[in-house]
Amino acid sequence: MNNKYLKYGFLFFFLSLCQAYVFGRINFMGAVNPQVFILFILLVPVYSKSGLMLLGFLLGFSVDLLMGSGGMHAASGVCIAFARSFGLRLVSEKSRFDSATCPIGALSKSERFLYFALLSALQSLVIYLLDSWHLYPVARAGLYALISAGMTWLLLVVIYPFVRDPVRS
Amino acid sequence: MRRLLQFAYPLRHFFLFLSLETAAFYLSFQYSNYHKTLFFGLAAEVNGYILSKKERLTAFFRLEAENRSLSAENARLRGQLRASQYRAAGQPTVVDDSSYRQQYTFIPAEIIDISIRSRDNTILIDRGRKQGVAENMGVVAEGGVVGIIDAVSSHYAHVIPIISSSSHVCARLKKSHFFAFLSWDGRDYRIVQLEEIPDHAPISPGDTVISDSHSAIFPAGVPIGTIRKIERDRLRGFYAADVDLFIDFARLHRVYVVKNLLKAEVNKVLNPSADE
Structure with a gap:
């Protein structure tokens, strides 16, 4: 149990630092960055929607604080925390998850890929719509969101095997 | 009341979602204000520490360009020395040197973090309170005005550059002094807007825009850019113009914080009630 807290606590800080100092500074095409920090929200074994949303807000806000980006990451973190259970139900019939482990331990590979794709698309859309406000047209925000979601999805697929819950896998 | 609670209870997650989103949106649009308050000190120290390590690693690869820029600045400053000038007028004049006093001093600083593609761009520099930097000091660079110090921690300072939607800097047309x-x-980091130019002011594309010493933040005459496009607001009786900046924020690295030694005195004269 303690190990679990330690692991996800470490993941929280590690992902927010990586997002702020590595992935958030790629600026592909001037503004496109992968949003790898959402991996924490997708994996953390917290099943209370309110608790998950608060964690999503805290994680996003930590990234915002380090990057000086206002509340964009916090807004998108809350959004995918709210949508996580819908995403899980959408990709899989297995609606009962073991509350002690990672919510996606029971998913097949293709279900997991789809789950990553759906939530990274939603998160990127929120980030770039907020970012586009008065800066560039909505169509360009859509394009940026699409590219960012693709980059995020690819990185999530690559990183997941290194952080997945050993209990279930 | 009980009925109301019964109705609201199933929607509690949704209400929490709305509250958190509202808070996040508020932070997004009030960025500079929240930074100014309690979070800045800690965030700047953590950010500054990590980014200055990264900066040290990458600085070596910029040395050549850096040297060229410093040489150019040196050459320009040498040209301003009295020894580099000759007396054009026939009448000899005596310059009483004791009548000149230093008003501005410059604290050199390096940029360790800069954003140029957001609405509210920011700059983090590696000088803070311990080096004499304070809020509302101006920041300039070789080539012109950069911005104004917004918040300061012990070793770092946060600058609101002129390419930020919350920046408002006084400027002047060099030729006509308006x-x-x-x-x-918020569109292009190479172009800013000059507003509320009186419509009787002679202005044309190519005119130089310089800083103004109003508010005692910048010395007068620091270059800003040249007029690109002019539009007339007939209703309000003003011109508005796009200005091509001299400074390229994408390549900016070394800056100077402007310390006005007479600022307290100027403020005292402007706001005599502030002391009471």
Whole structure:
């Protein structure tokens, strides 16, 4: 149990630092960055929607604080925390998850890929719509969101095997 | 009341979602204000520490360009020395040197973090309170005005550059001396907007825009840019113009914080009630 807290606590800080100092500074095409920090929200074994949303807000806000980006990451973190259970139900019939482990331990590979794709698309859309406000047209925000979601999805697929819950896998 | 609670209970997650989103949106649009308050000190120290390590690693690869820029600045400053000038007028004049006193000093600083593609761009520099930097000091660089110090921690300072939607800097047309305000529409980091230029002011594309010493933040005459496009607001009786900046924020690295030694005195004269 303690190990679990330690692991996800470490993941929280590690992902927010990586997002702020590595992935958030790629600026592909001037503004496109992968949003790898959402991996924490997708994996953390917290099943209370309110608790998950608060964690999503805290994680996003930590990234915002380090990057000086206002509340964009916090807004998108809350959004995918709210949508996580819908995403899980959408990709899989297995609606009962073991509350002690990672919510996606029971998913097949293709279900997991789809789950990553759906939530990274939603998160990127929120980030770039907020970012586009008065800066560039909505169509360009859509394009940026699409590219960012693709980059995020690819990185999530690559990183997941290194952080997945050993209990279930 | 009980009925109301019964109705609201199933929607509690949704209400929490709305509250958190509202808070996040508020932070997004009030960025500079929240930074100014309690979070800045800690965030700047953590950010500054990590970014200055990264900066040290990458600085070596910029040395050549850096040397060229410093040489150019040196050459320009040498040209301003009295020894580099000759007396054009026939009448000899005596310059009483004791009548000149230093008003501005410059604290050199390096940029360790800069954003140029947001609405509210920011700059983090590696000088803070311990080096004499304070809020509302101006920041300039070789080539012109950069911005104004917004918040300071012990070793770092946060600058609101002129390419930020919350920046408002006084400027002046060099040729006609008319005074106006500089702002940024958030579109192109190479172009800012000069607003409220009186419509009787002679102005044409190519005119130089310089800083103004109003508010005692910048010395007068620091270059800003040249007029690109002019539009007339007939209703309000003003011109508005796009200004091509001399400074390329994408390549900016070394800056100077402007310390006005007479600022306290100027403020005292402007706001005599502030002391009471």
